[in-house]
Amino acid sequence: MSKSYDVVGIGNAMVDIISHGDDDFLANMGITKGIMQLIERDRAELLYASMQDRVQAPGGSVGNTMSGIGSLGLKTAFVGRVKDDPLGQFYAAKMVEEGTAFPNPPVADDPNPTSRSMIFVSPDGERSMNTYLGAGAEFSGEDVDISVMEDTRYLFLEGYLYDKDKGKEAFQKSAAACRHAGGQAGISLSDPFCVDRHRDSFRTLIEDEMDFVIGNEAEWLSMYETTDLATAMNEAALVCPIVVCTRSGAPVIIRSDDQEVQVPVREVTPVDATGAGDQFAAGFIYGLATGQTLETCGKMGVAAAAEVIRHIGPRPKRSLKIIFAEEGLI
Secondary structure, three states, X not given: OOXXXXXXXXXXXXXXXXXXXXXXXXXXXXXXXXXXXXXXXXXXXXXXXXXXXXXXXXXXXXXXXXXXXXXXXXXXXXXXXXXXXXXXXXXXXXXXXXXXXXXXOOEOOOOOOOEEEEEEEOOOOOEEEEEXXXXXXXXXXXXXXXXXXXXXXXXXXXXXXXXXHHHHHHHHHHHHHHHHOOOEEEEEOOOHHHHHHOHHHHHXXXXXXXXXXXXXXXXXHHXXXXXXXXXXXXXXXXXXXXXXXXXXXXXXXXXXXXXXXXXXXXXXXXXXXXXXXXXHHHHHHHHHHOOOOHHHHHHHHHHHHHHXXXXXXXXXXXXXXXXXXXXXXX
C-alpha cells in the first residue's frame, strides 16, 4: 500500500537561535551557565534583542529527528504549531527547503509567538540554553490533520508535548488514525520528569497505541518506578512490540518479544551532546522503515548519534548515508 510519507513526526516546532556570550555577558543578563532554563515571553524577547551575532536553525527534538531521516532519502513530514510571525515563517520554509514537508500552515491568530531556544555559546564551548515554549507547546487535537496521519507508514511523537492534556488528546488521535490505516506509531519519552508527571497516561498510551518506544535509562526506571533496568524493560516488553533503551556510553538495549539485542557504543568525546538522542532515533527509525534487523536498526542509531556529538548543533553535518555505508550498514 503506497503512502505519501515514510515517516511523520509530531513535536514542538522550536527555532534554535545561537549566539556568542562570554561569562561577563551571561552574568549581566542573569543567565545560568551551562544549563537549560525555561523562560517567559518577556524574558525571551529581551534575550533575543541582546543577541549580537544570531544564527537561526529549525530545531525541536522530533524536528531534528525528521531532518536526519529525510537526509537519508525517506519521505518525511513534520507536524508542529508555529505562529504566523517571522520565526514561524522561517521554521516552515526551512524544513521544506531541507526536504521535510511542513503540512500545518503557520497560525495567524495564535496569542503566543513561535517557540524558540536561545543558546549562548561561551568561549570554552559551554552552551547556556534559554527556552521559551511558545506556540509549539499549545499543539492540540485541532492541529491534527487525520489525512496526514493516515498517509504515513510510521508516526513518531515527542514526549515533551505530553505535558498538556490537549497534547495527550492529539497524540491519541494521531496514533489511532495512523494505525487504523496500517501504519506504526512510536514515541520518544523525552525527559524523566515528563514521565514522572504523566506516568499512568504514558503507560496507557504505550500499551494501547505504540508499536515502538525509545527512552533512556532514567526514563524507563521512572516509567516503572524501579531501580532495576531489566525489570523496567521486561514490563515494557510485555505491552509494547519494540522497546529501546539508550544508556550514554553503555550498550543500547532493544527488546522485542523474547528477543534482546545489545548494541555496543563506541566512545566518542562529545563536542556537543545536543541532539544525540534525536539522531539516534533518526537512525533507528530509518532502519525500521527500511526493514532492517533490530540489531542493524540499533547500529544505525548509534552511528547517527556518534556523528552529531562530534560537532556543535543537533543535526548531522556529514551525510548519514555515507557514514552507514562506511560501517557496512547499507
